[in-house]
Amino acid sequence: MTVTLTRADGSRERLSDDVLDELSTALRGPLVPGSDTGTPEPRAEWNAMYGSRAALTARCTGTADVVEAVRFARSHGLLAAVRGGGHSVAGLSSNPEGLLIDLSGMRGVLVDPERRLVRVQGGAVLGAVDRETQAFGLVTPLGRVSETGVAGLTLGGGYGNLDKKYGLACDNLVEAQVVCADGSVRTASETDDPDLFWAIRGGGGNFGVVTTFTFRLHPVGPIVAFAGVMYPLEDVAAIERGWREYADAAPDEVTTAVFTLTFPAAPGMPEIIHDRPVAVVAAVHSGPDPEAGMRVLQPLRELGTPLFDLSQPMPYAVVQSSFDGLFPRGGHRAYWKSQYLDELTDDAIDALARLSQDRPAPLTLVNTFRIGGAVHAVDPEATAFAERTSPYMVSFDTMWTDADQDEAAIAWSRSAFEEMTKYGNGRVFLNFTGRQDEPLQAGTDTAFGRNLHRLGRIKAALDPDNVFQLNNNIVPTPD
Ligand SMILES: Cc1cc2nc3c(=O)[nH]c(=O)nc-3n(C[C@H](O)[C@H](O)[C@H](O)COP(=O)(O)OP(=O)(O)OC[C@H]3O[C@@H](n4cnc5c(N)ncnc54)[C@H](O)[C@@H]3O)c2cc1C
Structure with a gap:
């Protein structure tokens, strides 16, 4: 051979x-x-x-x-x-x-409930971590789909259902074992190899292969308050105005977003939303009393006339896998774009409403996330992940199934992104990007801002030949 x-x-x-x-x-x-x-x-x-x-x-x-x-x-x-x-x-x-x-065979997850830490191997997916930590009534904040990898999500920052209260996935990292380009195995933490530890909290896979992550745990669940309200897509402009007012004033226990999409006519889905475009207002309240949390979420259920309302106290692990069916592995072709906004103006909402009614395929999502609380409490230079001020992020999760549609779907995503640049602050979230003909460095300047220079120096020290370049690539730049 x-x-x-x-x-x-x-x-x-x-x-x-x-x-x-x-x-x-x-x-x-x-x-x-x-x-x-x-x-x-x-x-x-x-x-x-x-x-x-x-x-x-x-x-x-x-x-x-x-x-x-x-x-x-x-x-x-x-x-x-x-x-x-x-x-x-x-x-x-x-x-x-x-x-x-x-690393997909390296899936081990070990919880230390006394020290409130979890050690996770580099190939584990989010659902495996939630399952093990929830056995102890604990969590570490990860993303919203249970098959997403802990590694890529954390190395790129990592938003999820608890970020306003407990921060990004990378903010909860306390230690990592990293195989660097020279084959050395390093332990990175605030005290050991602090430059490497700083760089992997947002700087992606540029600095080596992370074989073990150790995260801090917090008491959440097993039941949390959950809102999942499906409104007719035609009403999205009004719904999103009401949602903005709620989200701007909500306590940090509430992490919330609006997703627009068309659910398939799948068994198990309520018939009223079969093949029906909807705006889903979703939220999690992570406080210890789910009934009290439901009362805090109640206004989200009254933003208009819902088609269907899934809101109820729910096991945290169920919340964390509630969107899984929309994202089957190998099931969709995808090209995503995202950007941050300093303000969600009425004009921005109207543009989002137009775009969400003009999606190129039913499974394409147009999403608006409210960010703040613990994410913004971290200094932009304290970790490589530099985006610590924008209250909103918009993402165009363009997904379709037919290869003949590639060109049109990608063009739609790009033009939707362009349209939103009128309202955005120019920064992008690198975990939500497509690639195609774009260079591997695309977006790194705006995403990392002032941190890019330090990242380039650390890259030059640890991976001068750019062995790890299939990522949002940081060019080695020695002083
Ligand atoms: C359906 C879906 C839902 C998502 N939801 C969220 C969400 O809720 N929040 C969020 O923030 N993001 C989300 N994302 C984005 C996601 O975080 C990124 O795509 C992330 O890179 C995926 O990580 P992975 O390990 O699964 O990916 P992979 O495809 O395995 O890798 C992605 C990148 O990370 C590098 N990498 C992977 N493993 C390692 C390792 N062990 N050491 C070093 N480098 C490594 C790879 O080389 C590659 O550059 C979602 C993506 C999808 C497709």
Whole structure:
């Protein structure tokens, strides 16, 4: 067997049997060539546009395997992708002509209830963490879809249903084990390797492969107050005005967003919303008394005349997987765009209302998130994640199923984004980006702002050859 792989400089390298045997022997997990389609992929890429298998995959079973794979990539100058949850919207963990370092077998989650910490391996998905931590009535704030990877989400910041009260996923990180480009294994925390610790809290996968995350835990659940109110999409401009008024005054226990979409006519969904465009006003109140929380959320249920109202006290773990059905792995083609707003003006709401009624496919979402509280309490320079002031973020989660629609759907997403630049502050959330013909550095200047310079220096110190470049890429910039 021979395998030809793309190198980081764009050239191709043909690997002989001997070279592959050497790597295969060094790994505990299997080394799988792309031609071996008989061996199922443990975790395929989420975005169907990037579904092809990597030319060669190292399925890692632990940190030692990751070290071997990184050393191999570096010594051959290979372009290497790293896969955690595989939920990169931009397909950054796919590498059809190169090497994939696949952590999807590294899913361990260990809770220490006394110290209120959870240790999570680099390939775990959010649902696995919520499940284990909820067994102790504890949580660490993660995202809203249970199959998203902890790794990519946290390294890029990580918004979710608890962020106003407890901050971003990266704000709750207390320690990480990282395999750097030279194959060294480092422990990063406030006291050990503080530059690396600063950089991985928002700076993405640029600095190495994180094999273990340790997060702080908080007491939440098992039951929380949940609002999920479906209003007719025609009413979205009025609904969103009322929602804005509520969200601007809501306590930090309330994290809320508006999603517009068309639910499929799926069994289990109420018939009244089958194939019906809706505006979903969603919120979680994370306080200890769910009934009291429901009273706080009540105004969200009275913003208009709902088609259907799912609001009720609910297990936190159920809330965390309530949107899963809309985002099947490999089920959609996707290209997302997002931007932050300093103010959600009436004109911005009217533009969003127009765009949400002009979506290119039923499963395309137009979302408005209220951000604040603990996210804004962190100094913009305290972590690499620099966006600490904008109260709103808008995202166009453009999703469709037919490859013939690629061009039109991507063009719609870009033009919707352009239209919103009139109301936005120019900054973007890098975890919600498509890629296509855009360079890997796209958006990093506005997303990182003043932090980009420090990130470039840390990248130069830890990964001068840019071994880890399939990400929102930070160019190594030595002083
Ligand atoms: C359906 C869906 C829902 C989402 N919901 C949210 C949400 O609620 N909140 C939010 O903030 N974001 C959300 N996102 C965005 C998501 O956080 C990013 O796409 C994130 O990068 C996914 O992480 P992953 O590990 O699943 O991805 P992957 O595709 O595995 O990787 C994404 C990037 O991270 C790098 N990476 C992965 N694992 C590691 C590792 N162990 N060490 C170093 N680098 C690594 C990869 O190389 C790649 O550059 C969502 C995305 C999708 C598709």
